[in-house]
Amino acid sequence: MRESSDQALAPGLTARVELTVTDADTAQAVGSGDVPVLGTPRVLALAEAATVAATARHLPSGSTTVGTRVELEHRAATPVGRTVAAQARLTEVDRRRLVFEVDVTEGGQTVAEGRVERVLVDRLRFMQRAGGTA
Structure with missing residues (x-):
């Protein structure tokens, strides 16, 4: 993993992803x-997708991020057919540790909010340790 990643991965990176709720x-x-x-697991998946999108174009070659910690408050119900949007903002970079604040909204209302932590890893080494293929 290149050390120059600290400059590319700087607080302030953002991304927004949307989901139109289906029966699934x-x-x-x-x-x-x-x-x-x-469902809350889908809210969490959407929040994590936003964090991945925020850093995707800024990662060193051969690297990826993996989730390590989540704090999420799911505050409002969203029925099928409505569209929710997750906005992630990178707020802290501590070597390989990345901290994001995430807000999920629907029609101007906060559906969920929280914090997601990810760690920058070498993709090949991570997969080898996990026992999978790269």
């Missing part, structure tokens, strides 16, 4: 409840 995204479908609204 509901708490019923993902097993996190029995109501037909956006």
Whole structure:
């Protein structure tokens, strides 16, 4: 992994991703409840997708990031057919540790908010340690 990554990965990087809620995204479908609204695991996946998008073009060659910690408050229900947007902002870079603040909104209302931490890793070495192929 190149050390120059610290300059490319600087606080302030942002990304926004959207999801139109389908039946497959509901708490019923993902097993996190029995109501037909956006399930918390899908909210989390959307938040993480925004963090990945925020740094994707700034990673050193051969590197990737992996999630290590999440704090998420899912505050409002979102029915099928509505579109939610997750906005991630890189707020802290501490060597390989990246900290993001994430807000998920729908129609101007906060659906969820939280913090996601990721770590910069060498993709090949990570996969070898995990026992998978690169």
